[in-house]
Amino acid sequence: EYFRNGSTATTTDWKVNPIPEDLLTRRVEITGPVNSAKMVINMLSRNESGSRADCAMLDFEDSMNPTWDNVMNGFKNLSEACDGTLQYIKKNKSGAIEKIYRLNPNDMPVIMVRCRGLHLNESNITVDGEPISGGMLDLAGSFYHTAKKLIAQGKTPKYYVPKCEHYLEARWWNKLFSALEDALKVERGTLKATFLIETLPAAYQMEEILYEYREHAAGLNGGRWDKIFSDIKVLKYHPDRIMADRGTIDMKKHWMDNYVKRIIKVCHSHGAFAMGGMSAFTPGKDAATRKEQTDKVIADKSYEAFIGHDGCWVSHPYFIEYAMKSFSRKNQLDVLLEEFDKYPDLAPQGGTPRTIAGLRTNIRVGIAYMQGWNAGNGCVSWDNLMEDLATLEISRAQVWQWLFHQVKTDDGEKVTCELVSKIFNEELDKIKEEIKDNMFAADDEAVKRVIASYEKAKKDAENIFLSKNFNEFLFTQNELV
Incomplete structure (x- = not known):
């Protein structure tokens, strides 16, 4: 308020x-x-x-x-x-x-x-x-x-x-x-x-x-x-x-x-x-x-x-x-929005769509981001987007909210821990195939190392997404040297 x-x-x-x-x-x-x-x-x-x-x-x-x-x-x-x-x-x-x-x-x-x-x-x-x-x-x-x-x-x-x-x-x-x-x-x-x-x-x-x-x-x-x-x-x-x-x-x-x-x-x-x-x-x-x-x-x-x-x-x-190209002037400090109410409605609204595809996106981002995080990175380029900690936070918060309220997707499928785990496995399988396609010229050991890093990331992300308790922030301190 x-x-x-x-x-x-x-x-x-x-x-x-x-x-x-x-x-x-x-x-x-x-x-x-x-x-x-x-x-x-x-x-x-x-x-x-x-x-x-x-x-x-x-x-x-x-x-x-x-x-x-x-x-x-x-x-x-x-x-x-x-x-x-x-x-x-x-x-x-x-x-x-x-x-x-x-x-x-x-x-x-x-x-x-x-x-x-x-x-x-x-x-x-x-x-x-x-x-x-x-x-x-x-x-x-x-x-x-x-x-x-x-x-x-x-x-x-x-x-x-x-x-x-x-x-x-x-x-x-x-x-x-x-x-x-x-x-x-x-x-x-x-x-x-x-x-x-x-x-x-x-x-x-x-x-x-x-x-x-x-x-x-x-x-x-x-x-x-x-x-x-x-x-x-x-x-x-x-x-x-x-x-x-x-x-x-x-x-x-x-x-x-x-x-x-x-x-x-x-x-x-x-x-x-x-x-x-x-x-x-x-x-x-x-x-x-x-x-x-x-x-x-x-x-x-x-x-x-x-x-x-x-x-x-x-x-x-x-x-x-x-x-x-969109900003033709050095600044727009003179734009005062005098007709706009300074106290507008800011309350976020629930709604649809709520889809399996949306759930998959959240889970896929979780796997990709945790692979980067485990390698010491804070942002990853993934599916033509730059994903950072903020977008991971959106993904895990949304999955938690859907699980807590036992949401049904638009096609009637109930979001459960079992469904989330199933999609984690399916998305990991897709990522593995993408890695093999992208690393076709690399030696087998290099491919295995990359796949192993995503397998660990999937496990870490799944544990985070399925946590019964919602942490206000995913990370509140860094690791000791």
Whole structure:
């Protein structure tokens, strides 16, 4: 529910501190894991068609498995990226250098960092025997290693904060921002942040959240995938809120459309940016698939620009130029949506379709993602989509909800643990055949190793999906070294 308490945040005419010049154009932001030097270089470089994003969000969160090595590599890559010296050396099987990937420090997007949320602890650093916040480590480490060098270059230290659920969380983060600035003797308000509004509680409190860190605010972002996960999670026990197939929940649903329009209205009324969501495609292998994907990206981003967003996210460099075409101006801070009700209906609605095909998609994503996770990765390219932890969370939450309510699919089949296990086995068999087809030139031992990794992933994912107890988050801490 909305707070109707007449607070300063919701009833007075306040503004965020002025947005720095280098943050006034954010038409397309590309995102990816900060621990991969090659991916960081690709995000910070022009693609084959000569396009590049305005900004690049280097991620310690949903697209990165937070192993200690990955976290440390993330700090290294971030520091070298800010210096413009980051490189990646590709070698062949014999160890000979095939290619060296380098940055062009004079032609790079604005660098941003997303830290982990407050639900994720860093197990490898403790204070008084308790693990510290992973997000605190990510933010403090990134700021310590890069803030002064960015400021010396005339650039702004910029961050994304995920998973916020309450304005008091934003107040806590704002205190941390100020403490870091004071510790490095940096002027208050230099650090800028964008909070992701990607939980159902935060959708009702976004104005209060923005107010709490107004001194450091660059804007808010509509994190659509985690928002869908949060919708299912928060309303999981409500029989009238059983969600349709995950693939059918898009921005055309009235509660999703209202939520992003509310972001635009709230942000622009206070002088902050309102960033749109992610297009999670990875380019298909054939021209017809790429054409279909491109048309969907253009339609999605054109609508985001039409309603007033200042920019959007993509997950792959291929789609930058198509997303960019939708945003013809450097920003749209003047779009105020004056006729739109600031307190719209945000309650997610249950509905159909609920299909076996949708169940299969969730299960297939579970197997694929866990195979990547077990290999130390936080995102996987699968079935022409970039799947990260948020999309796995949607999949396992939806299967849990359908099992809990003993849902019948549209063709009358009851969703049971036995049915879920049966589909896990069937999807694993399909994946095995795909592996054999794709690795036809590889030796038998290599094929066996890959198949074994998916067999383990299937077992892990099945245990997660069939758990009787629903965990609020799948992972709340990383592994000890």
